[in-house]
Amino acid sequence: MNLLFVADPLSSFSVKKDSTLAMMLEAQAKGYAIWHCHIEDIKSVAGAIYAKSQKIKIDMAGSPWYVSTQTKEMKVAAFDAVIMRKDPPFDMSYVTATWFLSQAKLEGAKIFNDPVALRNHSEKLSLLEFLQYAPPTLISYDLKDIQDFHREHQDIIIKPLDGMGGMGIFRVKSDALNLASIVETLGDSGKRALMAQKFLPEISEGDKRVLVIGGKAVPHGLARIPQGGEVRGNLAAGGKGVACPISEKEAKVAEHIGPLLASRGLHLIGLDFIGGYLTEINVTSPTCFVEITQQTGYDVAKQWLTSLEQYLK
Structure with missing residues (x-):
């Protein structure tokens, strides 16, 4: 079987903990051929979608x-399957790649995650469909809306809709210090919508990533615990990753959301929880495979490949 991974440059992979590399290794161990390309390598020639790809060992x-x-x-x-693993930002190059892959899908390509689903699923706004599991949340361009939200909840988190790895996340406490300045800067003076959520003190126990593969939750998640006075638990922001079993509440949320999103073509998703509240639904390139496997012995990449093989039957 030939698998094409659409991803960032191989030289940029964090070899010790890269989830895409874990997927590649698992597939190679099964005897599958591993191919790689960048989004810039995808093009249309005479109406068909091609990719200049390299086969790797x-x-x-x-x-x-x-x-x-x-x-x-x-x-x-x-290719027998195309694995879309390009990291954010979700910019026009990314959108263009999903357009190309959507056409390739019409030509018979099997793509995970589905390009149409990727394009339609905002990792922040998708939460609106499942607000029963989320903390109080507001999404708006308007400074006054965010000020009103702050007056109601007193301690809030503000973040851009296209951020990743904890970038651009600010906490505003009850004194509202710099609230207007933060909103104006992050929102480019009203040109970009922002997400505001009630601050959850349980962040001290970690921002927990729960992976869902083919609609089924991985039994262990990764609590990303803030370090050194940080409010952000993201590993990219210096958080410490601690693997632990998923809670009963997290499992029930995953049982509801996982199969629904899988039916839309989102084979692999990452649900983020703080204190049992769902805060984001990641679909572009969910990570934490390696950390969970190393700390628990549960082979996440094996679950991923087994699920993929079932989809390809």
Whole structure:
């Protein structure tokens, strides 16, 4: 089986903990051929969608950890499966890639996550469909709306809709210090909508990532615990990752949301919880495979590949 991974440059992978690499290794262990391309390598030629891709062999003892054995321009639909793992930002290049992949899907390509679903699913706004599980939440362009929300809840988090890895997240306490300035800066003076949520003190126990694969939750999640006075638990912001079993409440939320989003083509999602409240639904390139596997012994990549194989039957 030939698998094409659409991802960031291989040289940029964090080898010790990269979830895409964990997927590749699991697939290679099953004897599958691993191919890689960037979103910029996808194009339309005479109406068909092609990707200039390199076939790689992974050797974790080598330096670098991969060897390119072949480079070829192939129809995207010729691969047995296409794994879309390009990291944010969700910019026009990303959107264009989903348009190309949507056409490739019409040509018969099997793509995970589905490009139409990726394009339609905002990792922040998608929460609106499931607000019964979320903390008090507001999304608006308007400074007054956010000021009113703050007056009601006193201690809030403000973040941009297109942020990743904890970038652009601010806490505003009861004194409202710099609230207007934060909103004006993050919102580009009213040109960008922002998300505001009631601050959850349970963040001290971690921002917990729960992975859901093919509609089924991984039994262990990763609590990303803020360090050094930070309010952000994101690993990219210095948070400490601690694996632990998912709670009964988290499991019930996953049982509701997971199959629904899987039916829309979102094979792999990451649900983020703070204190049992759902705060985001990640779909672009959910991570934490390696940390969970290393700390618990539960093979997340194996669950992912087994689920993928079932979809391809």
